[in-house]
Ligand code: ADP
């Protein structure tokens with residue numbers, strides 16, 4: 001089996017993590033690609049090696065220099081995130097396809113790197129106002145972090161045309177059903193020639 005890559009990107013708060021978690025529950029062929037990041041772990045809700053590989057800025061820099069990342073970015077000021085080549089290889093070796101939850105710029109870089117082997121999906125919120133409401137209701141970020149995420153969202157919404165597919169996440173059930181269908185079709189398509 002040739003491994004593939006499914007990328008879900010969206011402005012923060014649009015619902016990509018919720019949709020990716022749903023896909024992981026219903027599709028045993030998928031495995032979550034764990035990114036490396038330098039931000040602090042969120043309280044008791046996150047685990048190292050499950051949600052992220054939480055590493056120091058020094059380790060992150062060393063991995064950049066050793067060309068270990070497919071892509072990396074300073075997603076928010078002082079917070080670096082990146083997808084490790086070794087992580088994708090680990091998933092493919094286990095006989096699964098990798099599913100990624102990354103920001104919009106990172107998603108496009110990964111699509112560019114893996115080309116036909118990757119499906120890039122943009123998750124769109126019904127509006128920026130709804131996005132702000134969801135981030136507030138999620139209650140995982142400070143007021144200033146929420147405003148920087150909303151500010152960034154206005155810019156990120158301009159990139160939807162560059163993705164292979166767009167899912168509007170208004171009704172969550174509909175969005176999950178559409179995501180399931182897109183993923184199934186992509187995985188069943190002829191293997192990409194690379
Ligand atoms: P992201 O990963 O894109 O930052 P999340 O998946 O964490 O977004 O979703 C942000 C918040 O919005 C979460 O609290 C989630 O439960 C909620 N949410 C997701 N989809 C919907 C939806 N369709 N309608 C209302 N709330 C939603």
Ligand code: 5GP
Nearest residue numbers: 012035072073075081082083101102103106
């Ligand atoms: P959070 O801090 O809320 O977990 O994530 C912040 C943002 O970083 C989210 O939009 C998430 O999708 C993105 N992100 C997570 N991993 C990566 C990655 O490997 N590369 C890039 N470019 N963004 C990532």
